[in-house]
Amino acid sequence: MKLYEKLADEIAEAVRRGVFAAGERIPSVRQASQQHGVSIKTVLHAYALLESRGIVETRPQSGYFVRDGATAAVGGAGEPRLSRPAAPPIPPVAAAVDVSRLVLSTLRSIGAHDAVPFGSPYPDPSLFPWRRINQYANAIARRHSSWNLIDDLPPGNPELIRQIARRYAENGVPVDPGEIVITLGATEAINLSLQAVAKPGDTVAVESPTYYAMLHAIERLGMRAIEIATHPLDGIDVDALAEVIGRQKIAACMVMPNFQNPLGFRMPDARKRQLVELLAAHDIPVIENDVYQELYYGDTRPSTLKNFDTKGLVLHCASFSKSLTASYRIGWAMPGRYRAQVEKLKFLNTLTTPSVPQVAVADYLRQDGYDRHLRHVRKVYHQQASIMTAMVQRFFPAGTRMSAPQGGYVLWVELPERVDSMRVYQAALARSITVGPGMMFSTGDAFRNFIRLNYSYPWTAQTEAALKTLGELVARMA
């Protein structure tokens, strides 16, 4: 198959899955060229092919649009289609943040082990090599009778830091091992990074919807959040952000460029660069939550904001909780020019990250089973993304739209506008089914009719029955 045919098929598939709905513009030739890493000529070829198939049409001065009836042409169900960026109030207003009570009570109910875990934020641990990692931990605990708190003080265990740095270097991310600070999960990395660059009362720009861990960090320090329109495929709207920056003081920006939770997009390189450059021009630090970096679909690993950072303004945060072991709580920060502050705050906040888990993970990484594990997990998640997408199409009522995840393991589902996802959440819980209500992902109620679904667990008859039940609940409320 020729490259332009492959690209045309990919876009046709996106139309089929509702990523681009009838009447919507598909990426410009230049955008598509950057996103897919192909020449302008290849894109022009692909678009001509799509046009000849009746899937897109050109409009003068405007670009390429999905034709009415195109979904029939590609075999899709017409609905659901891609959720669109929430229109923020104009001008957007910084809001005090108080979302943690809802998140905690949601997580608590999800914690009931017999519930169907569509609402879980965590990957199915059964895919994870926890047995091997526990073996390393046991061996270490036996070896070091006198292990105590003074071992592996901040910045952390040197061998673990070396292993993390090696992985970044191998993946083309510029890294100085001396920059890495080990933390208690990405949660602490994000908290400390934000504390290093902003103070109570400051305003922080976030995506909309945004991952609630970002909102928690803002809430913890008594800052304010301003939500920036975010495209479900391309990420934060850099122009909208520029406009906000022109109008008011923004102390920091927090984003999740790769496989954002909940939208699942992979921000194109050009847009990552544009974002970093905009913020650099205003000397605004950006906290990058990259916990899903290893869970990409397809063959190409995503870049990070660090790849485009020339001024040390990117505070990159990540962890092994979503890709290796959640229970060990090993995360890290690469805080650029704020490295000294983050290390100090780590020491003040929790003194040290426990040693044995640090060394156990380092031992595991050195044995080189990690890449094999990741290849397997990526394949499974990618397959399960297709299943979940198809099943939502099948069981949910007309008017339902959804995201097109490019990595990770969550689907963002926009329900018909009348549906209140908190009511869905309650009704589902009564049937031992959990969902993530959209209200967790914003300071306001723009996502009142959205839910997040976790598809990391194996698809079983029970899962399917639960999703059917969920679809019926939603249909009744629509």
Next chain:
Amino acid sequence: MKLYEKLADEIAEAVRRGVFAAGERIPSVRQASQQHGVSIKTVLHAYALLESRGIVETRPQSGYFVRDGATAAVGGAGEPRLSRPAAPPIPPVAAAVDVSRLVLSTLRSIGAHDAVPFGSPYPDPSLFPWRRINQYANAIARRHSSWNLIDDLPPGNPELIRQIARRYAENGVPVDPGEIVITLGATEAINLSLQAVAKPGDTVAVESPTYYAMLHAIERLGMRAIEIATHPLDGIDVDALAEVIGRQKIAACMVMPNFQNPLGFRMPDARKRQLVELLAAHDIPVIENDVYQELYYGDTRPSTLKNFDTKGLVLHCASFSKSLTASYRIGWAMPGRYRAQVEKLKFLNTLTTPSVPQVAVADYLRQDGYDRHLRHVRKVYHQQASIMTAMVQRFFPAGTRMSAPQGGYVLWVELPERVDSMRVYQAALARSITVGPGMMFSTGDAFRNFIRLNYSYPWTAQTEAALKTLGELVARMA
């Protein structure tokens, strides 16, 4: 031996050890009665006996004083004697806090395993049942293949909470299990407690010297510390605190009433009550760091500030790090009326304390080996306190004074005034000996000529040689 003879011997021993120096007042009859839990009559008998032995004398309207030459009467060396409360600048001034760099660099150098660990803040782990606890942890990890982050969300594992509550109840501390929040060590409990009651810029009253973890919590949140004169035997000077409260706004008070680090005192019950009542009268919350509660010498367990709390203003913080296992980082807060805020902050700060360590500790506590372990550790520490005290007397130059620890495992040593403990620290480190420099325990330099010595490790020929070397270093600088 009669009770009054026993009491007289104890006081004679305190004089011999320099706790009470020539010319100093010993506790009033009423104080001694409360401290030792004996009748006024018994104290009067004991004091009469001491007078007849030429150890104390009465002064009209003033009380009982140690006679000149009394140390000869009790066989002591005359010096060293008890360090006195640092005279704070009058009026005391709230200071910005920036002590963490010094502490971190000190801990790092202590982390070198071949150095003699007089400077370590942690107990010798070889006395601890780490092997059994690790066995529990391994068994749990094997049992729960799907253990993940959602288990044991804040407030924490219910069985661990129940076990902690049971111990308090058995020891006469009023406790509602619903009040307990599990944290990542006492460090996090203290941090979150302070954050729940005060905000950046606020002034917090602390002991002088104060344990640096308290100063870290203040530094972390950008608050200010005001140091209150603290008696080496009785704890914080409640009158001095009252005076400060009368003069300026104090947002919170942070104390360590039992076996304070570094002074080692056990605050008498009457004084604890007085402190709680003063703060309650002004609605000022008090954070009680009680990590050494289990490490008392003698037969009677100390009370806590919680015993005297009627308004829910005591935020009690503790951990297993000093009494059971340091590497598991299991601590807790009982935050009184601030319980909801602390639980929420815990969730925001680190999401959750890892489950397996929580359950492993709960399992260990249920098996009932803990009290046997503690009895052993207390006996060892008490013995080693005597050895360390005697050896400092033997090897250190005239003008050296020291604390009289009533529990825990550190000795606070006042060097002759000219000696700079940072220079001692550096010179000792060059000889692979660590000490805790006094500058870590204050925002100012009032304790420039103090060091803290850890005596939890077994006394060996090597230890003795190291202490001798240390004494010679000090003598050369004196």
